[in-house]
Amino acid sequence: MFEQTFKNIDDILHKDAGCTSELDYTEQSSWLLFLKYLDALEADKAMEAELEGRPYEYLLAEPFRWSQWAAPKGADGKIDHNAAATGDDLRDMVNNRLFPYLAGFKQRASGPQTIEYKIGEVFSEIKNKVQSGYNLRDVIDLVDELRFRSQAEKHELSHLYEVKIKNMGNAGRNGGEYYTPRPLIRAMIQVLKPRIGERIYDGACGSAGFLCEAYDYLAPQATKADDLETLQKRTFYGKEKKSLAYVIGIMNMILHGIEAPNIVHTNTLGENINDIQERDRYDVILANPPFGGKERKEVQQNFPIKTGETAFLFMQHFIKSLRAGGRAAIVIKNTFLSNTDNASVSLRKLLLESCNLHTVLDCPGGTFQGAGVKTVVLFFTKGEPTQRVWYYQLDPGRSLGKTNPLNDADLAEFVALQATAATSPKSWSVDVAGIDASTWDLSVKNPDGGEVVALRTPADILDEIAALDAESAEVLAVIRGLVA
Numbered sequence: 001m002f003e004q005t006f007k008n009i010d011d012i013l014h015k016d017a018g019c020t021s022e023l024d025y026t027e028q029s030s031w032l033l034f035l036k037y038l039d040a041l042e043a044d045k046a047m048e049a050e051l052e053g054r055p056y057e058y059l060l061a062e063p064f065r066w067s068q069w070a071a072p073k074g075a076d077g078k079i080d081h082n083a084a085a086t087g088d089d090l091r092d093m094v095n096n097r098l099f100p101y102l103a104g105f106k107q108r109a110s111g112p113q114t115i116e117y118k119i120g121e122v123f124s125e126i127k128n129k130v131q132s133g134y135n136l137r138d139v140i141d142l143v144d145e146l147r148f149r150s151q152a153e154k155h156e157l158s159h160l161y162e163v164k165i166k167n168m169g170n171a172g173r174n175g176g177e178y179y180t181p182r183p184l185i186r187a188m189i190q191v192l193k194p195r196i197g198e199r200i201y202d203g204a205c206g207s208a209g210f211l212c213e214a215y216d217y218l219a220p221q222a223t224k225a226d227d228l229e230t231l232q233k234r235t236f237y238g239k240e241k242k243s244l245a246y247v248i249g250i251m252n253m254i255l256h257g258i259e260a261p262n263i264v265h266t267n268t269l270g271e272n273i274n275d276i277q278e279r280d281r282y283d284v285i286l287a288n289p290p291f292g293g294k295e296r297k298e299v300q301q302n303f304p305i306k307t308g309e310t311a312f313l314f315m316q317h318f319i320k321s322l323r324a325g326g327r328a329a330i331v332i333k334n335t336f337l338s339n340t341d342n343a344s345v346s347l348r349k350l351l352l353e354s355c356n357l358h359t360v361l362d363c364p365g366g367t368f369q370g371a372g373v374k375t376v377v378l379f380f381t382k383g384e385p386t387q388r389v390w391y392y393q394l395d396p397g398r399s400l401g402k403t404n405p406l407n408d409a410d411l412a413e414f415v416a417l418q419a420t421a422a423t424s425p426k427s428w429s430v431d432v433a434g435i436d437a438s439t440w441d442l443s444v445k446n447p448d449g450g451e452v453v454a455l456r457t458p459a460d461i462l463d464e465i466a467a468l469d470a471e472s473a474e475v476l477a478v479i480r481g482l483v484a
Contacts, residue, residue, distance in 0.1 A: 205238030366400030
């Protein structure tokens with residue numbers, strides 16, 4: 001129903017000098033969708049108040065409501081283009097009046113979990129990049145066609161928005177860090193089996209894919225009004241450092257049906273984990289923290305195991321943030337299982353001694369588009385040491401790529417076998433008692449995987465290069481003697 005509208009919006013933004021990539025298209029679509037959604041939400045609440053015979057106080061002053069500045073309607077219900085600004089007038093109004101007004105909500109809000117605060121936070125962090133006021137008018141006209149009233153409309157919009165996020169992840173640059181394959185997320189959730197009433201957390205939430213999928217998993221279980229209120233207000237929590245990801249995550253959760261998402265715009269790693277109290281802990285943690293980054297020394301001081309690797313700092317944060325008995329599923333690069341540096345060894349020891357690392361899912365290359373590293377998913381429960389680790393080596397039987405991505409069927413066997421930790425050609429168990437306590441090496445070594453290839457040391461490789469160089473020099477000397 002709305003797919004062509006989304007394509008038309010992207011086509012217009014593609015022509016604008018201020019928008020250069022899928023990241024820009026998604027960002028600019030997001031703030032316009034947010035304001036259109038807010039207008040629909042306020043209209044619903046005003047109608048509800050009228051039916052109950054009480055006044056409704058609008059969040060936005062009248063000049064800044066979508067129905068006034070963006071899409072004033074005539075008697076026929078269509079946009080009145082005599083009243084609707086366009087060109088430089090529209091661009092200047094958006095840049096100089098609308099955005100400063102909306103950004104001011106952050107200071108006026110009663111608290112960070114209110115929709116007023118979210119409005120202020122969103123419009124403090126982004127700016128209008130559409131340079132042509134005529135392009136902006138065309139995009140607004142298209143956005144105004146979208147509807148948020150019925151569940152079917154919201155479902156389609158959330159699906160289309162997910163496609164935009166996926167395209168953004170495939171667009172190169174840093175877009176990939178915003179997208180975790182949804183089939184993998186759904187499998188992680190099916191293993192953890194969250195329940196209504198549990199607090200679910202992602203401290204590196206990006207586009208909020210984990211939280212949105214968890215909501216979709218739990219929503220059908222909400223059978224009474226209290227359940228719905230619990231899902232709306234007391235279930236999903238996230239933190240995100242980057243402005244663009246924060247905005248997209250907020251919009252993604254709204255489109256999935258959560259009116260005022262509990263996502264905080266902050267650097268999660270800037271928090272000293274010793275300050276985390278019981279009230280700050282969660283029942284379920286789902287995350288794919290960024291890896292390969294390097295945090296500053298002062299940030300590393302917030303953690304007992306010092307390392308510049310962001311993923312390892314996040315792992316410490318997640319372990320500390322789980323309540324006793326809480327469950328987690330964390331994506332991390334597979335070298336975490338075998339690295340011999342002090343931080344890696346210490347972190348594996350901490351994980352095995354403080355948590356039950358019951359499952360390791362080994363993902364094939366190509367699971368994450370554009371990522372040059374292989375990943376594993378660690379499933380663990382806090383509060384008891386690990387006795388046995390069950391491994392599953394995911395092999396979809398084909399090469400994964402942009403045109404052939406991971407799907408739900410690829411993970412069905414993993415989910416089925418994991419329930420009983422069954423042994424199969426792709427799965428096996430390892431007793432922690434047999435692991436070398438000096439390294440705590442957890443490498444994926446499938447006993448049915450054939451002979452392990454012995455890798456040469458760097459010194460052996462350099463010796464061979466030197467020998468080949470010497471041999472080449474002798475050959476060249478003989479050739480020179482022949483042509484002299």
